[in-house]
Amino acid sequence: MKGSRGALAVSAGTRKSFTLLWVFLFVLSLLLQYAAPRTALSAGPVLKAGTVQGFEVDGDLKSGDAASNPGAIPAAQIDGSLTNGDDWLDGASGNGVVDPATPPVSKLIADKANSNTDDQFIGGAKELDTCTWGYDTGPITGKDDIKHVMAYAKFVGNSAFFYMGAERIINNGDTHVDFELNRNPFKVFPGAPGVSKPDRSVGDLIVALEFSNGGSVPVVTVYEVAGVSNCLKSGQVAGETVTVNDITSGTAVHSATNFVDLANAGFGYTIPSFEFAEASIDLAELGIQTACPGLSAGSIRTRAGGDVSSSQLKDTVDPFPIDLNNCGKLRIQKRDAQGNPLGGATFTVSPNPIPGGSGTLTITDNGTNDANSANGVIEIDPAKPDTYTICETDPPTGYKLPSPACQTKTVPNNGGFADATVTFVDPRKTATTTLVLQSSNPTDGSFIDVNSSITLVVRETNTGESTLSNVNITGTNSCPTTGTTAGKWIASATKVGGGAFSGSLSTGQAVDFTCTFIADGNDFNWSATGHGTDELGDAASLANETVNGSYDVLMPATTLTIRTNAPAQVHEGDSVTIVVREANTGEGTITNVHVDGTGPCAANWVASSTKVGGGAFSGSLASSEAVDFTCAFSAPASDFSWTADGKGTDALGHAVPATGEHQQGSVDVVSPSTSLTLKSVSATKIHAGDSVTIVVTETNTGDGSLTNVHVDAGGDCASFSP
Incomplete structure (x- = not known):
């Protein structure tokens, strides 16, 4: 049965094409890192139950019941005392580590049992020579047919512990369950197409859990891969042959079986006595110090005999991930000033935190090596424990680098994202422009004649930090919009200083717009306003973006x-x-x-x-x-x-x-002139004392009117009256 990650899983075991790299790599790292050369120890029948770092190795599957010795293990085979703790499945207290399974920390596989469609090895398949491996389906001998297998990895400080368990369908005869822990995931070799096999390396582990004496004595033997060679088929690499050393240490191993039937064991049925066994190994006690990368891919299979090199492989389940690394995790968060996630940034991390990597890592949000697909979050998982300098080198579109652009962060052994998260807050690029009147003909503000042709040239300059697109000019009482014909603001084909203008301006660049129009008979004001769109699609600020002027249609009088x-x-x-x-x-x-x-x-x-x-x-x-x-x-x-x-x-x-x-x-x-003539005299001869009347006529013989016309008298005439 094939197991799904992250939940209680049933695995059909068909063709090991699924990558079980977590479990294998985890164990591999621990086994590869041992401090001193070890001599091979002979594994003997060892049954030593106990509660190991809070986990019950008690011949039972449920947590919180070890103190009552549910597996009825003889006192002589108990190391110290059995105390309540965690176990495979939830019980009265503690936690069930595979209830549900949480890859890559734990794995529970329910395999087909007593089935004609159960995956199995072909005849002649040997543990240490994967060129002999092949798969088919069919019923498996009862003593080698597993129903459930389980694995669990745990760190206590920097020390790693690996727990394993297996249930077979009958307790008749000896069988061996091999738990293999590799650094590398399974792969298909070119000489054996369609057959998924372990990609072994020196330091990988094969942990054999033997149901000995019918299952009454579970024996644990730990083999470490000492050498790896390719094996060929038809001239192509079809697998590997390995040599192993037995590095078992009695103080590093605990194991237990059920001496009694386990009613209501957690799988919905009673598990008969001696059909369930479990064990733990202390990798530090074996001299194996965890590393990054470590052992992170696991697989499980059974073999009929005790000789690891010659006995035939039987049942198999798909490989699975297991965490036996001391790797940590590193998270880089990218935010704007309001705390919103920003995608697309690029960072450098020095030294390179990728296991096996060197130099400086360059990583882009949602690019290679980013384990998180969300925008604004880069997750490097796994990451080697170390102190890193993280620098933002290329901010998201529309934003600029923060100050400072670099931060340091320490990734601890086995740390999570909460232990090593850095946040970079990028300020948004400013989007500002300045519009100025470059020239005017006639001069702006001057008098013009009716129907005069006016030409205005304005210059739009990108004074901000963001590249601007859709740069254009609108106007009033002049050219209303940008265009390519008279009566429009026509953009120059060339930016100021050179380079074709296609609607965009980078920081510091400028372009001229020309407007030509005919004045009517009235005085008027004109204005021009620059526009642009920043890298995030928002309009640039309108500050300093309007110029205006006026013309006086001259009316002299x-x-x-x-x-x-x-x-x-x-x-x-x-x-x-x-x-x-x-x-x-x-x-x-x-x-x-x-x-x-x-x-x-x-x-x-x-x-x-x-x-x-x-x-x-x-x-x-x-x-x-x-x-x-x-x-x-x-x-x-x-x-x-x-x-x-x-x-x-x-x-x-x-x-x-x-x-x-x-x-x-x-x-x-x-030109005045007058004429005075005698008109009449009343008598020409008179006596003294007679009355005499003389009449004269004054005539205006010139031009113009005369005033104060009068005649002065003389002689015997005292006066003349008109």
């Missing part, structure tokens, strides 16, 4: 007004002064401000040296400023007209509009 007008009428030669005021009532500064005219002021308009409100006038007027121009002359002989036209050049070099820039007037040059 000036107004010419009369401050001092010419009189309506003058006499020839009179002094005439006309003053006009030129005011900048529009936008922008006007240069070359002057006044042209006609008539007497054709070339006589003289600007004031001071602008209205103060400040020297040098030909320019800022918005809302004004200056007076004066035209002074002597009146000509004839009536005349005059004009004044304000002139100037706007901020874009164009002549200011003529609207509101014209003034004019006319002057009547007066």
